[in-house]
Amino acid sequence: MRALLRDLDGLSRAGLACLALLVLVALGSVVHLGGDPDAIVGPRLQPPGPQWWLGTDNLGRSMLPRVMEGVGTTLLLSSVAVLVTAVVSAGFGILAGYRGGYVSELVLRLVEVLYSFPAVVLAILVAAVMGPGQTAALAAIVLVTIPLMTRLVRAAAAGVARRDYVTAAVISGARLSRVLGRHVLPNVSGTIAVQGTYALSVGISVEGGLSFLGFGVQPPQASLGVLIRQGGTYMIAAPWLVAGPCAVLVVAILAINVLGDGLRDRLEPRQPRSLT
Amino acid sequence: MRLALWWSGRALSAAATLLGVSVLIFAAVRMMPGGFAETILGPFATPEQKAELAARYGLDQPVFLQYGHWLAAVAGGDFGTSMISRQPVADELLARLPVTAELTAFSVAAALLLGVPLGVLTAVRARPRGGAAAGRLLSGLGVSVPEFVLGSLAVFLFSRYALGVPAGGYVPFGQDPAGNLASMVLPSAVLSVFALSATARTTRDAVLGVLVEPYVTAAVARGETPWFIVRHHILRNAAGPVVTLVATITAYLLGGALVVEYVFNLPGIGSYIVQAVGRRDYAVVQAGVLLAAAVFIVMNALVDLAVGALDPRLGVTGKGAA
DSSP states (O other), rough: OOOHHHHOOHHHHHHHHHHHHHHHHHHHTTTTTTTTTBBBBBTTTOOSSSTTTOBOOTTTHHHHHHHHHHHHHHHHHHHHHHHHHHHHHHHHHHHHHHOOHHHHHHHHHHHHHTSSOOOHHHHHHHHHHOOHHHHHHHHHHHHHHHHHHHHHHHHHHHHHTSSSHHHHHHHTTTTHIIIIIIIIIHHHHHHHHHHHHHHHHHHHHHHHHHHHTTSSSTTTSSOOOHHHHHHHTTTOOHHHHHHHHHHHHHHHHHHHHHHEEEEEEEETTTOOOOOO | OOEEEEEEEEHHHHHHHHHHHHHHHHHHHSSSSSOOOHHOOOOOOOOHHHHHHHHHTTTOOOOHHHHHHHHHHHHHTOOOOTTTTTBBBHHHHHHHHHHHHHHHHHHHHEEEEEEIHHHHHHHHSSOOOTTTTHHHHHHHHHHSSSHEEEEEEEHHHHTTTTTSSSSSSSOTTTOOOOHHHHHHHHHHHHHHHHHHHHHHOOOOOOHHHHHSHHHHHHHTTTOOOHHIIIIIIIIHHHHHHHHHHHHHHHHHHHOOOHHHHTTTOOSHHHHHHHHHHHHTTTHHHHHHHHHHHHHHHHHHHHHHHHHHOOOOHHHHTTTTOO
């Protein structure tokens, strides 16, 4: 871990620091560090001031604890979704890459179907089927991020499967689960880590977009997308309602992307970055 | 012969994917909450009424038969009827196509006309002043700002300070050409930020990849001018990834400019789908999502053909563009 940190360049370390700060902020909101997000503390739509650092919203709630809660919701939702994606993609990707043949063909076909939907369209279809809410947002992030990660893990695993140490393990009588878990998985973990990082930024942006359209996290719970949607109504009179959550959202996505670039340079040199 | 075989294989694979997509969408729509009968008849319908309705619309048949009927209808251009407006969905979508197409055209044009030269320039010029980190941060910012953030920012700035361009709404081109173009400026600008940054990044990577080729070194050694080298040796060889990316962006925008159309209140296909999901107008959701995926799949297949034409080696070795 320390070696990894040393190898990251300045920009990526800054990204990591930003992300750590956001996680701390989210943890702080659990113990109401910035105040109670649901408490009405003052007049409506007040600009930022010493009592409410980010202003107050249309009900007179302080925006600071709301944004902190929003960061927590968004980060938690996206991380859980990406964990699910990582497990599913790693499982199918490694199996497909190692086995090749019709297994690989089948997995690639299924993934291709998911890949054919624009991200927001797929997310909205999920929301329409499951009904708006946190679960829909979670499922949407998983389905949007699975195709790319599965493809790349499969490609990496197909490369690893031809290596001598894998052949040696098979010859020495290792079971399939041991070959995959002990010899293939560790050698594709770099790809999983890098793609997981990018998937996290995609997840944050999908959650934001879905909640912004009104199909993701539902108020009164705060997420960054919900706050931006709610603030949009009062944008002309009270731009700070939108400015705070927007700034945090952009910083979060940018920090994660930069971190992902650094991780990629460190963990898998010469692999071009993909876009979606 | 070999090429024709490869092409027909590509077309078959696209058809298979499209079929998979249609199964997924059909299943998804059937799982949506609020049954068809309840939606049409209201909550107080008797079982007999429901049964009659189910018989009339074929809902009492086995699922795979229903799927077959639906697929046949869709193949014939019949996407069903909107439950809200009672109009054929195909007509409604067609009426909204010009808005979405115009938006897509402007954004893709910006990406091509600005993004490609920018990518080539930053790749050919050795190191931009200000350091590599600044460039990385800037292009990273372009692909990191979600559309709804940028859109909200634009709406705020342009509606608060009256900067001369409308921040929402749509005027048909036939009615008022100048007003139509003005109403397109902001949404296209917002959409093209991502398209432009992505195109510039991809072009830069592709050109950097070609620059190390021996034939470029040979051209430099022959004393050819940089501009000549770019035109004759680099552009076509670097075109593959850029063409793929631009086509992907085009397909995504045609089917999925949902957020921007919603933010700027444009009556395009995207905002129609958003509206339909909100109103539980499932026929529209089904058709819109299917179209978006179909456009993407067809575009993808076309891109493979185009890339194969640009670089004939790919077709002959039987390997499509990744």
